Amino acid sequence: MANFQPSYLHQTAQNSSSSVFNSGGGGVCMMSNTWKDNQHPSFINFIASFLSANSFRLNFVPINPDFIFNCGGLSVAFIFVTNWDCNDLSLFFSRVQKLKVQFAHLYVVVTLPTRGQNDSFFLSYFKYGIELGKPAFVPVQDLEMGFEKIVKIAHAHGVCKRQDAISKLRAERERSVQGMDAFLRVVTSIPGIDSHDANSLIQGIGSIEAIAKASKECIVENTDLSADKAEMISKFFRDPKYYLSSKII
Numbered sequence: 191m192a193n194f195q196p197s198y199l200h201q202t203a204q205n206s207s208s209s210v211f212n213s214g215g216g217g218v219c220m221m222s223n224t225w226k227d228n229q230h231p232s233f234i235n236f237i238a239s240f241l242s243a244n245s246f247r248l249n250f251v252p253i254n255p256d257f258i259f260n261c262g263g264l265s266v267a268f269i270f271v272t273n274w275d276c277n278d279l280s281l282f283f284s285r286v287q288k289l290k291v292q293f294a295h296l297y298v299v300v301t302l303p304t305r306g307q308n309d310s311f312f313l314s315y316f317k318y319g320i321e322l323g324k325p326a327f328v329p330v331q332d333l334e335m336g337f338e339k340i341v342k343i344a345h346a347h348g349v350c351k352r353q354d355a356i357s358k359l360r361a362e363r364e365r366s367v368q369g370m371d372a373f374l375r376v377v378t379s380i381p382g383i384d385s386h387d388a389n390s391l392i393q394g395i396g397s398i399e400a401i402a403k404a405s406k407e408c409i410v411e412n413t414d415l416s417a418d419k420a421e422m423i424s425k426f427f428r429d430p431k432y433y434l435s436s437k438i439i
Contacts, residue, residue, distance in 0.1 A: 219248050233272075233333055262352040289325075298328065300327060380423055382418075383419060394413040
């Protein structure tokens, strides 16, 4: 079990938890029951306060990673080593390799407060043949720094996920606008049909293909177009004399 001063943790939580994200946090943090049982209660209290201040909900669950964060619909898993044990490295790296296969986004945060532990970590990293960046290892000097790194990484993934979703929505909106422009150009090229008629057609009938197949009676029944305009549309898509002479500007 890691050694630290509970009073220092309490003060750290007060000082840092409210200023991690200028734009606000938010999400769900799932903590392993097994990991929790191996930590000092004061550190668990620090984590709970830190998450609460940054709008994260904390759940204790039986999971294989030490933490799973869900931010913006994206899950990020973490192994959080709070006490580097030089005598149990084979089991540790075996667990890392196993979880790497199970989670697309996995980070390993390792607390290394002493020079000896730091040297031991880097020697073992290369000894056990870990592929650089797969998963990403994050060495830290103390527990509080380690957990803050975890939350920042999870938050950053969530922000990227939301930005990607927004970009896709914008692209879809742009395609929709372009499609509507093309629709209006085609339909308003029919003699006597204006943009109001075109909008009525798309709402009442649908696509250009559907309009081309619609009968005069169907158009009159489902739109506010007159019988003469409905007849013109029907002829346009069926009579070469009309659709071959039309010009789409």
